[in-house]
Amino acid sequence: MSFAQLSQKTHYAKSSWERWVNGKQFPPRDAVESLAGLCGTPSAQLLDLWDRAQAEREAGIGPGAGAEEAEGAEGASDSGGASDAGAASDSSDASAAGAASDPGGAPDDAAAPETGGTPPRRRRSRSLWIAAVLGLVLVVGGALAAYFTLGFVGETSSPSVKVAGPQTGCKGTGCEDKDPKKMNCGADAVTVRTGSIPKDLVIELRYSRACQAAWGRISFAEIGATVVVNNSDGAAQADVVHYDRDVYSPLIAAPDDGSVWVCAALPKDKARSCTGRFIPSQED
Incomplete structure (x- = not known):
């Protein structure tokens, strides 16, 4: 499913979905919930990840903490997005992290403590961020499977079978x-x-x-x-x-x-x- 198709089935622009799924910008809670609802997937686990990540952002220890202004000014440009590598690393693991991070690195890279390892709170933050992104990717994968499965069933069903419309809460x-x-x-x-x-x-x-x-x-x-x-x-x-x-x-x-x-x-x-x-x- 393309970002354009995802945009049509939710209430967010395709550019926003591209930034969220690729880890360039922290997604709003409603977006995570709407994606789970679209795929018929229980949203509790994804929303729990979101709540924990947001709490760390507000405490100034999570990936992208203090970067709200930069996210708002990002617009359609992809060059200013946050790195998928997430939290900062010190000089001892910089060479290992270099292969996974964007060339420019995240803003926190310059401020990493030189104490011989990533602080425990930052490691937890990075794990939460990666888990949240992977959760979104898994949900999108479920949407893809449902899309192709339903499409195949629709093509092979008898023309006389009338498919009911979606269940809605009003009319x-x-x-x-x-x-x-x-x-x-x-x-x-x-x-x-x-x-x-x-x-x-x-x-x-x-x-x-x-x-x-x-x-x-x-x-x-x-x-x-x-x-x-x-x-x-x-x-x-x-x-x-x-x-x-x-x-x-x-x-x-x-x-x-x-x-x-x-x-x-x-x-x-x-x-x-x-x-x-x-x-x-x-x-x-």
């Missing part, structure tokens, strides 16, 4: 103001309209046939940017980027004969950019 107007992820509307969601505004901010209109609802998502945004999803019945739902660079709105009903669309704006910018309108009955 139509009953979805108003609810979270697409919690309602499982992302299970069959597709991006039906896109748009953009200056500074490469990407606008997406996401639609779920099973939920008969839609929502808006923006990526490569900045803190304070807003996204608003509207329908022809006059309803609207909005959200604001509070951290990172992505955000999605609550759900809005998408009637078969009605239309839905998404608008977005940068902070302190009165001008809004919108996608085209989507009418389910005409294109579904």
Whole structure:
């Protein structure tokens, strides 16, 4: 499964998934939980790893601790990401670590204590970080297996067999103001309209046939940017980027004969950019 496909089935941009899976940036807790939910995998173990790693980051002893500003400014560039090698090493094991780390090394490398070995807390931090990344890779591997298995079954099944849609927590107007992820509307969601505004901010209109609802998502945004999803019945739902660079709105009903669309704006910018309108009955 590509990062683009993963992005379509969750509520995060493909660039964000690339940074998280490759260990360039610490993933948000919701992203780990959404990936586990997508694969039908119990999330408790992955979330426990995330909680422990986050606690160490906040204590200033984990990989990437104190690098939040650098992560936020990373944007689409891959050159500033953190090394997969994680924690710093001293001069005695620098030659061994050199083969596994990025050429530039992580910022902590220069500050490594010269006491004849990696401190125990840093070794535990590195193990937690590697375990978390491997956990994500295993979950993605499970998604790949499910994808190809389901695809094979779909090709060999009898045409007369009707496959039921995903189980969802709401439908139509009953979805108003609810979270697409919690309602499982992302299970069959597709991006039906896109748009953009200056500074490469990407606008997406996401639609779920099973939920008969839609929502808006923006990526490569900045803190304070807003996204608003509207329908022809006059309803609207909005959200604001509070951290990172992505955000999605609550759900809005998408009637078969009605239309839905998404608008977005940068902070302190009165001008809004919108996608085209989507009418389910005409294109579904």
